[in-house]
Amino acid sequence: MRIDIITVLPELMRSPFEGSIMKRAIEKGLVEVHFHNLRDYAYDKRRSIDDYQFGGGAGMVMMIQPIDECITKLKSERDYDEIIYMTPDGETLNQPMANKMSLYENIIILCGHYKGVDQRVRDLHITKEISIGDYVLSGGEIGAIVFCDALIRLIPGVLSDETSALTDxxxxxxxxxxxxxxxxxxxxxxxxxxxxxxxxxxxxxxxxxxxxxxxxxxxxxxxxx
Structure with a gap:
């Protein structure tokens, strides 16, 4: 399985994958995890990836251009089973969902921030929206880590006792x-x-x-x- 994670905070994401079961899966060659800093796709000197929302209102919105360019580049390199957006209004993650998606070969995970992403990102690219619960976090990174852990531990060869996950x-x-x-x-x-x-x-x-x-x-x- 290959997981491409699009994030504003790649440094926050790396630590959980450098320890625990997820590290073991990567070292065994069962999983590839790649982090993509969204600011690398920004055009201005400040590497801006957010702006004020049209119509007024509190909070900033993640802009379409950096996200679109990042996802478009990744899609040009391989086919993806799912392009996932971590968001509080997504479908709540559960075990049957994790079971199914652990069989995928390639997925993209987009981590939201601020008030969320420009709706056109969701309309253009996103194939599945996932929440880890009915609460709001400061960003989608923590949710993405939870989601990745739920998937990776189900991949054959990751757990030392492969039957263990079946009795969870x-x-x-x-x-x-x-x-x-x-x-x-x-x-x-x-x-x-x-x-x-x-x-x-x-x-x-x-x-x-x-x-x-x-x-x-x-x-x-x-x-x-």
Whole structure:
């Protein structure tokens, strides 16, 4: 997978990709991540990428010209499965979306700033708009990092145990069941006997029941879906 990230703050973006699972994926050659500084596509001496909005109102707007030139250049070099804009009014990121998009070969992620981008950018280039929740951040970079982590960890070969991601919360619209490790008893609190039994069919049945119970108590909306 190749991920091209268009940002005003490339220095903010690099750190998470230089550690953690995402670094491992890059070192294994499973993922390429490229950062594109939007100011490199600005024409004036100040390298401006924003301006006042037509019609008045508070806040600046990211200009179409630098974004258009950057995306157009990238599209001339390869085909993209999706050109994504991180924005609070986009579709909320969820596990099924991450599962599907982890299979893509090439994506562009545009990180918004200020009041957002000129609408013509969205009309001309954007194929998918994604939000990581119903709140506003100072820029799309943090959302892009969250999105990349959700995708990259699903790519075969990234996790040391490839089956681990298949049992995470939100797979099959269920939250994960309770989990335990050693010691088997701590301050009078014991690990459920079934998990110590070695009977894998019973263990799997217990986990399924607990996952359903946990989801029903905390996120009943997932069961409705």
């Amino acid at each position: 919360s939100f797979q099959d619209n269920l939250l994960s069941p309770p989990i335990y490790t050693r010691p088997a008893e701590y301050k009078g609190m014991k690990v459920p006997d079934v998990l110590l039994s070695g009977h894998f069919a019973n263990i799997e049945k217990w986990r399924e029941e607990k996952a359903y119970e946990h989801t029903k108590n905390r996120r009943p909306d997932l069961l409705e879906e």
